[in-house]
Amino acid sequence: MAKVKFQLGLMLGWQDARQAYRRSALGPFWLTIGMAIQIVTMGLVFGLIFKTEIREYLPFLVTSIIFWGLISSTINEGCMTFISSEAMLKQLNLPHSQYVARTVWRNLVTGGHNMVLIPIVLICFWSFPGWSLLALVPSLALLILNLGWVVWLLGIFSARFRDMPPIVASVMTIAFYVTPVMWYPKLIDNNSLAHFLLGLNPLYHWLQTVRLPILGQWPTLENWSLSLLSSGIGWAITLLAYKRYRNMIAYWV
Secondary structure: OOOHHHHHHHHHHHHHHHHHOOOOOOOOHHHHHHHHHHHHHHHHHHHHHHHOOOOHHHHHHHHHHHHHHHHHHHHHHOOOOOOHHHHHHHHOOOOOOOHHHHHOOOOOOOHHHOOOOOHHHHHOOOOOOOHHHHHHHHHHHHHHHHHHHHHHHHOOOHHHOOHHHHHHHHHHHHHHOOOOOOOOHHHHHOOHHHHHHHHHOOHHHHHHHOOOOOOOOOOHHHHHHHHHHHHHHHHHHHHHHHHHHHHHHHHHO
C-alpha cells in the first residue's frame, strides 16, 4: 500500500510537468531552447571576462547552470509543497511523503529535458569524461536525498509561515552568486578565508558531486563527506520537525 501511495506522488509529479506544457508543440523543450541560448550567450561573455577558452569554459558552464537550475527550482518549489496541495491534504488521507515525492520528481522530469544539452556540448568540443562518469550515479542519488529533506522541511515551515517562500527565493538568488556556478572555484584557491567560507556552503558540495564527474574529475573527499553530512543532519532535523508538526500541516494550509 505504501508503494502504491509513493507511486501516486510520482504520477502526480509527472502530470504536473505535462500539464504545464499542454497544447505546446515542443513542451518543456521550450525551456531547453531558452537555456541553450542563455548558456551560449553567457559562455561567450564570461569566457571573455575570465579570459578562458570557450572549449574549457562552456562545458563547465552548461553543467553548472543545468544542475543549479535543478537545485534552485526544487528548493523554491519545495516551499509550496503542502500549500499547493491544500485540497488533497484536507480531503485525502495520504502520507505527506507523496507530496514531497511529487515536488522532487516534477523538477527532475523538467530538469531532465535540459540535461540533453550536456552531451551535445561535450560532443561539440570532443570532450569525454572517462571513468569518472561512474560517480554520477551515486552523486545524483545523494543530491536527490538532500533535496528531499529540504523540500519536506521547507514545505512544513512554509505552510506555517507564509513569508518563507519569498525569503527562500531571495536567499537562493544570493546563493547563485556566492556559489561557483558561473565562476571557477579555483579562482579563490589563494584566499584561505574565502575557501573556508565556500567549504561551509552545502550547495557548493552538492553541485560539485554532480558536476565534476561530467567534467572528467572525481569529487573530492570533502565534497562527498559534507554532502553526506548535510544529508544526515538535514533528515534528522526534518524528521524531528515532522514528528512534532505533522498533525498541524492540514490546518496550516
